[in-house]
Amino acid sequence: MTPMTHHEILRLVAPFTRRGLRLDPAASDRQRRRLVFAPHPPAADPHSTDAGEPVAGDAVADRADGVAPFANVAAGRITVVLDAPAPEAGEAAPWRLTRVLDDPAGVTARLEAEGRDLDALLDRLAAVAPERHIRTGPGWVIATSWRLDSSGGGSDALVLTGGVARLGDVVLTLKMPALRRYLADLEITTVDGSRLDLTEDLLAVLGTDWSTLRRYGTKWVGTLKPHGREPGRSRAAEAALTTSADHLARTLAEPPSRFHARLYRARWGVVLRRAVPLLVSLVLLVGSLFVSKLDLDQNSGLWVVMFHAPPLMLVVFFCLREIPRIEIPPLPRISATATWRPTDVPGAPAASDMSRG
Incomplete structure (x- = not known):
């Protein structure tokens, strides 16, 4: 990768400085052709005698050329990252801009956009308020990350790329797939990396869109099924993340016994869903034992269907969005x-006894 020259950098900073952003060297x-910009610090009161307050002569007040500040710094720490790919065969590659919002609650949100006009890209980012990324509820704070998609030919559409609660x-953490038919990943961890003893059906009780959880070290991993096309798909995934966060906040604030009492029927529904692949396999196995006892003409339609049933079932099996697990739930x-x-209290029930049930 060709490093950025000082002349390239000087040519690129003008649209940013007009919006109250300055380069953070x-x-x-330069080697990765990445520039990071941050808003100017707030201007000092000219009548103030506090020498420790930062001074910025052309800070984020309205500028002489009429261009307003890029973002409201009160919403959190905001930076703008410009990825400038090197031109190939004389053709300029599209710029990639990312606005990064670090919220005081400890979550980070991103807004991405691509294009060949820096001024237009900055205007597109500024059109989305930073507050759009952050939502709060009882016991939780959610930061959602988006991508601006203008492929429809009209105004920009917000496409969800992920979220953190x-x-x-x-x-x-929610990680959205790039392809529509793929499943989104859900991951539950702790800030300090400590272990949680959860149940596998902790999120699956919310409905068929949520899978059971699997433990990987100190992480619990599951999947979510986003439905529909954009922009409905992103809105549905955002709503599912909110539902998951609300459910987790309430559940983790209560003893595990309360979770069982409150969602007893939903937990049995999860058991039945998990048992479906095993029951189907048993039915097919029993049915195959009786096929040989049937006196069928090999030219009959029923015989043709039964003969081609195994490869057809394999095709259906691999076309599913999630490969079924044959297990005893x-x-x-x-x-x-x-x-x-x-819990490490002597004589206390083992937490692992609860993690599966």
């Missing part, structure tokens, strides 16, 4: 532990 990387020291059990955290 320490955070930028902070529930105290617990973090719920554990029955839901009430837990005697008082918390979702591991």
